[in-house]
Amino acid sequence: MEESNSRTxxxxxxxxxxxLGLVQVLAVALVNPMGVSEPFVVADAKVLNRxxxxxxxxxxxxxxEQYKKxxxxxxxxxxxxxxxxxxxxxxxxxxxxxVSAWWKQNHDAPALLRLIAGFCGGVLILLGARLxxxxxxxxxxxxxxxxxxxxxxFTITLFGFGMLVAYLxxxxxxxxxxxxx
Amino acid sequence: MSTPIVGLIMGVIxxxxxxxxxxxxxxxxxxxxxxxxxxxxxxxxxxxxxxxLGTWILDLFxxxxxxxxxxxxxxxxxxxxxxxxxxxxxGFGPATGLASAASGRIDALVTVIGMIFGTHVYxxxxxxxxxxxxxxxxxxxxxxxxxxxxxAAFWVVPIFAAGSLVLFITRxxxxxxxxxxxxxxxxxINEAFLDRPILIPEETGSLLRSDCLKAAYVFRxxxxxxxxxxxxxxxxxxxxxWLVSTGQVEIAENTNPGTTVVxxxxxxxxxxxxxxxxxxxxxxxxxxxxxxERLTSIVRIANNLLVLASVLYALIMYFGLGVSFKGGLGGxxxxxxxxxxxxxxxxxxxxxxxxxxxxxxxxxxxxxxLARWCTTDISDMFGMVLFYLRFTGxxxxxxxxxxxxxxxxxxxxxxxxx
Numbered sequence: 063m064e065e066s067n068s069r070t071x072x073x074x075x076x077x078x079x080x081x082l083g084l085v086q087v088l089a090v091a092l093v094n095p096m097g098v099s100e101p102f103v104v105a106d107a108k109v110l111n112r113x114x115x116x117x118x119x120x121x122x123x124x125x126x127e128q129y130k131k132x133x134x135x136x137x138x139x140x141x142x143x144x145x146x147x148x149x150x151x152x153x154x155x156x157x158x159x160x161v162s163a164w165w166k167q168n169h170d171a172p173a174l175l176r177l178i179a180g181f182c183g184g185v186l187i188l189l190g191a192r193l194x195x196x197x198x199x200x201x202x203x204x205x206x207x208x209x210x211x212x213x214x215x216f217t218i219t220l221f222g223f224g225m226l227v228a229y230l231x232x233x234x235x236x237x238x239x240x241x242x243x
Numbered sequence: 244m245s246t247p248i249v250g251l252i253m254g255v256i257x258x259x260x261x262x263x264x265x266x267x268x269x270x271x272x273x274x275x276x277x278x279x280x281x282x283x284x285x286x287x288x289x290x291x292x293x294x295x296l297g298t299w300i301l302d303l304f305x306x307x308x309x310x311x312x313x314x315x316x317x318x319x320x321x322x323x324x325x326x327x328x329x330x331x332x333x334g335f336g337p338a339t340g341l342a343s344a345a346s347g348r349i350d351a352l353v354t355v356i357g358m359i360f361g362t363h364v365y366x367x368x369x370x371x372x373x374x375x376x377x378x379x380x381x382x383x384x385x386x387x388x389x390x391x392x393x394x395a396a397f398w399v400v401p402i403f404a405a406g407s408l409v410l411f412i413t414r415x416x417x418x419x420x421x422x423x424x425x426x427x428x429x430x431x432i433n434e435a436f437l438d439r440p441i442l443i444p445e446e447t448g449s450l451l452r453s454d455c456l457k458a459a460y461v462f463r464x465x466x467x468x469x470x471x472x473x474x475x476x477x478x479x480x481x482x483x484x485w486l487v488s489t490g491q492v493e494i495a496e497n498t499n500p501g502t503t504v505v506x507x508x509x510x511x512x513x514x515x516x517x518x519x520x521x522x523x524x525x526x527x528x529x530x531x532x533x534x535x536e537r538l539t540s541i542v543r544i545a546n547n548l549l550v551l552a553s554v555l556y557a558l559i560m561y562f563g564l565g566v567s568f569k570g571g572l573g574g575x576x577x578x579x580x581x582x583x584x585x586x587x588x589x590x591x592x593x594x595x596x597x598x599x600x601x602x603x604x605x606x607x608x609x610x611x612x613l614a615r616w617c618t619t620d621i622s623d624m625f626g627m628v629l630f631y632l633r634f635t636g637x638x639x640x641x642x643x644x645x646x647x648x649x650x651x652x653x654x655x656x657x658x659x660x661x
Contacts, residue, residue: 075282076410078264079289085257086290087297092249094310095298096257098338102362110366123369134250141254142338143345148255149262150346160349162334164273173350180350183333184340184357185364186325191337192365193373194322195312198336201319203287205312207294209387209398212314219323220330221276227331228276235279236270 072153086207093134095207097200099191101136104129167236179231258342267343269334269350276331285410292406299399314382318373412468455570456659462563463656469556470649476545476552477642480607483538484634487613492535494614539610546594546607553592557585560652567659574658577651584648591641606641608634 073081089096107129110118118124150156160173169175191197194216196205202220205213261267264286274280301307330336335343335354343351365373388395486492560582567574594605596612616630 072263072265075285076289078260078266078286080293081260082257082264082266082286082290083293083297085253085260086294087301088256089253090294090298090307090309091301092253092308093246094308096253096338097310098336098341099358102337102358103366106359106362106366121366121370122374123366134246137247137250138254138257139341141251141256142258142261142341143254144251145255145258145260146262146267146342146345147258149259153262155262156347158347158349162269162273162350164270164334176350177353180333180335180354181357181360183329183335184354184359185329185361186332187329187335187337187340187354188358188361189365190322190325190327190329192322192362193376194319194326195315197326197338198330199338201312201323203291203294204310206291207298208309208311209295209395210311210314211382211385211387211390212312212316212319215314215316215320216323219320220327223324223327224331225276225278225327227328228273229331231332232273232277235274235277 086203090207095200095204096138097135097196097204098139098142099188099197099200100129101132101139102188103192104132104136108132163236164232168232168234257338258345261339261342262346267339267346267348267351269343269348272330272334272336272339285414288406288410292403292410295399296403299395302395311384311386313377313384315377316380316382318376321376411471412464452570452572455566455572458566459563459570459572459656459659462559462566463652463660466556466559466563466652469552469559470645473549473552473556473645476549477638477645479545480542480549481635481638483542483610484608484613484638486538487535487610488617488634492538494535494617535610535614542608542610546609549607550589550592550594553585553589556648557582557589560585560648563652563655567655572659574655577655577658581648581651581655584644584651588641588644588648591637591644604633604637606637 072078086096103123107118107124110121110124111130123129147156161176165176187197191200194201195212196202196216198220201216202213205216265271266283266286271280271283275283298307302309326336333340333350333354335351337358340351340354340358344355382390386395387398391397483492487494560578564575564578564582566572567578591606594607594609596604596608613634616633
């Protein structure tokens with residue numbers, strides 16, 4: 063299922079790119095360029111404000127007004143979950159899966175390892191995203207869209223390390239990529 | 244509309260597009276990072292280019308909302324590295340992780356839980372680690388146009404043009420089977436492809452044929468490139484015609500090479516020419532004001548390029564005809580038609596007026612000629628019709644022929660490559 067799913071992308075690349083680009087343009091026109099990682103901090107700040115009000119009063123980040131309101135970008139994230147769910151249901155692609163084709167090809171270990179790797183990866187993803195003031199959407203895509211200087215160093219390390227780690231973790235390509243080598 | 248609702252709607256659209264484009268699939272991302280499948284890379288590249296162009300256009304109308312992130316080089320480098328490690332490990336980004344979890348992937352769900360922990364780690368280390376780090380190499384919220392002092396157009400237009408050109412040239416040569424067919428032809432008989440009808444038993448015949456097919460690939464690629472060049476030039480020339488004829492760009496009389504103005508010799512004329520040049524900046528076009536002189540040189544370059552490209556276009560058609568004849572590839576009727584049209588385009592594009600004066604005209608025109616037409620009185624009906632027939636009708640004819648030629652040769656390519 064996974065292989066057949068990834069072999070036929072729902073849209074050709076140019077149509078897919080234009081669709082995503084137009085979404086970005088719409089976002090720029092309406093409110094702000096898209097960004098995904100900030101609401102995580104806002105949500106966590108909300109919890110911490112409730113749990114440990116004293117700690118967050120003195121915290122330079124949590125006391126910042128910017129991280130106190132769960133506005134546009136928070137609802138944006140909720141929308142992503144909703145929209146993705148709807149689209150997957152529409153494409154009849156909603157299916158419970160734990161491993162990907164590349165993982166299966168490279169690791170015989172049980173799916174638990176994939177979940178552990180996913181968790182560690184998730185920690186690194188958000189930590190990195192906040193250190194860089196934006197995730198792939200917020201810093202890479204929106205950064206280039208607005209031609210901001212910070213997008214250049216971000217792009218270099220993002221893809222440098224991404225390719226390196228992908229090479230180390232997934233050395234073997236699944237069968238359908240073999241023939242083309 | 245209140246912002247939460249806008250955010251929710253935008254999120255729904257973005258999440259749905261992520262699933263529709265297949266970027267939520269971690270296999271696609273890993274395959275892209277391992278450089279095995281370029282679908283995700285190309286999609287994201289188009290995403291960037293369209294977003295960049297759209298934002299720039301919005302900005303020209305003053306309708307763009309910017310949110311420039313601070314360029315703290317050190318933390319951005321570290322953050323990019325960590326995010327890259329996470330991306331390479333899982334195949335998810337923050338947005339695609341959320342969307343992927345919503346479409347039923349347990350590993351994505353766990354990654355999202357990891358992200359929440361990552362946020363917590365970030366908040367915990369913020370006072371002691373991040374604040375000191377952010378003091379190093381903080382360049383502030385700057386953009387590339389700001390630090391280079393150039394206009395945004397200077398960045399957007401070349402990046403967009405180069406990016407789309409690269410994407411166009413490197414696009415996948417549609418049916419993957421063709422290449423395999425060529426490979427099979429080259430290595431004699433490959434059992435895997437024996438059932439394909441294109442393989443003929445004689446080794447020499449199949450070798451020649453596969454060679455011709457390869458050549459046809461090359462020709463097709465160059466033909467498409469030349470077509471694009473011609474299309475661009477034609478649009479440029481016509482666009483400049485409309486700019487001039489609707490009065491967006493004032494006609495400067497002294498650009499006529501026949502009357503070279505010696506500085507100070509004719510004060511009246513120089514003054515007249517200088518005043519409209521100052522009054523007619525069109526800053527909306529490319530960030531720099533379009534003056535008549537600049538437009539003239541642009542059109543001159545475009546004209547030369549057009550003639551050159553049309554020669555090459557016809558030549559490539561001719562060679563394509565030869566190749567498909569020699570290799571017995573078929574599609575001869577299509578390529579013959581395309582060749583004739585390419586030749587007609589070439590003949591029409593030649594600047595005949597330079598050789599024969601006003602009795603014969605080519606479809607290309609210099610702006611001086613246009614200026615002559617514009618300044619003479621064309622108030623009567625016949626004059627108007629003639630004017631538009633000469634500058635737009637003639638152009639439209641060439642455009643139509645070009646499109647037809649491209650269509651015919653496209654059919655040729657499809658016929659032989661099938």
